[in-house]
Amino acid sequence: MPVTVKTFANFGEAASALSSDRSARYLGGGTLVMRALNEGDVSISTVVRATDRALTRIDVASSRVTIGAGVTFARILAERELAFLHAPARSIGGPAVRNMGTVGGNLFAPSPYGDFTVALLALDATVSVQGGLGARDMPIEEFLQSRERQSGALVLAIACQRPASADAFRYRKIARIKPKGGSVITLAAHLPSSGGRISGARIALGSMAATQIRARAAERALEGRSLDDAAINAAAAVAAEGVSPTDNALGSAWYRREIVGVHLRRLLSGLE
């Protein structure tokens, strides 16, 4: 079924068009919306686009980075300053998907996709959203919890703190097909430390619930401790707390629950 395509030079106009039409979807890189159209999704009657350069800007400050929602994974990989995000960007798709897929779109990618968002959740990113009532910044966790209601809003950018060291941020995607494949589990951990003790750990999991979630029990198990075997085992033992995975062709819910602790232990131990 043909759809109406509305292209705007300004993101504000695109956001207005999006918020005023319940059957409108925003087209970023196309990997989600075009797929839906190819599959005959009749709930989409309008496609909204914006060619605004503001959506493809990358601002790198000393401690904080802001990435426009329209930035592709290929561009993240080309940006030396964003080296801490290279592992999650590289884990997505093949080269063509990375040339097309965007940071903003990944926030909407349903399980078992959305690997980049797992990294952003561990990094406590802020999502800038323009809705019918104006622009606002919200924590990524709040965004993900209300994701179903966000399709009428336009994501402008995400921002996050740069990890203090390469070792303080870790990412691991478990896939059956290498180097490309859907996620069985995706894990990311931000492990800030002070005086050799973990302070404010954030562990995020993908494909373990309807949206990307935090492993809060595992985070608590690390708090105030050094990253030794005892702390890592304590975190791994409670990694499955609060998860609600589903069965799919890549793995059963049972299997995911069984192995999430194993992979969290490997991630925290720095094992391959």
Place this chain on the structure above:
Amino acid sequence: MTKTALQFRHNGRDVALFVDGGVNLLVALRESIGDMTPKFGCGQGGCGACSVLIDGELHLSCLTLAETVNGRAVETLDGLKDGPNLHPLQRAFMEQFAAQCGYCTPGMLMAAKALLDRNPSPSRAEVIEAISGNICRCTGYEPIINAVLAAASGGRARA
């Protein structure tokens, strides 16, 4: 439903056409232009059979809204050969038995071209990464990887 006018370069030649809203580039190439070299595989971005180059960058034409290529340059497999002469990648695919049923071949060749255009001497690992978005159900990939490496070294010998 109004149609949208669209102009772009297709394998070095300017083309102008009208497309329905929401039509993907693969449909525009095959049904409006008659270029049957990009294939429809999955329509989901999972197989790579529809791969084309847009401004030199590898894209999946089935996930590309046709009107987004307005004013841009699209290269498909049809533009690879030079008259009767096969492109070095095509010759290498032939010599290395890298095609069996042939359905993935156009996408594989475009993914390989995207690689060799920016990295004329790739490692084996880089070739594997470059074709990682393209599925082949016949060859087991080894002949394809060998063909891309042969084309790369062959190109170097000629240069």
